[in-house]
Amino acid sequence: MNAITNGLSSARNRAGLSKDDVALRLRVTPERVTQWETGEERPCSETLCELSALYQVLPHRLLLEQSDTIEDEKHTPGATSPELADFRRELVAMRDVELLPLDDETIEYCVAALHSRLVGEKSHNK
Incomplete structure (x- = not known):
């Protein structure tokens, strides 16, 4: 399923x-x-x-609902946090129901930008 x-x-x-x-x-x-x-x-x-x-x-x-029977989706390369995987999954789902006109390259750019921001915040908080 x-x-x-x-x-x-x-x-x-x-x-x-x-x-x-x-x-x-x-x-x-x-x-x-x-x-x-x-x-x-x-x-x-x-x-x-x-x-x-x-x-x-x-x-x-x-499109995002999950249960124990669903295999975990692959994480974005370089993305280690579950937040990034959830963010990517949500962008893809929004594209699938035509709420956002995004291609895969744009989605990857958004995920990378969020990853950079998260890394910057972590290093700033140290």
Whole structure:
């Protein structure tokens, strides 16, 4: 199961909704909800926004939900802190739901800039 499918099912469960509830509110079949949650089909950006409103979760957060069954993503080269990995993951998720028009190079630049800032703050605090 990948991050988006796990995020969708986790968010639905936390919202206390069944697949039938979601299907009824979004005017789709319960089978369609199952396809989204199993990864057979990926919901479009508009549907992700509808799901986020229904689950009361920011759209890009649906892409970030994790559980013990998900393998940890690779850390950015040179990035040792979990904060940087989380920052990168969030940027990628926001791009995936079209909230930010970023390419991979720009994302890596942002992560490197944050890394430099964190290193500078650590050395300043010593």
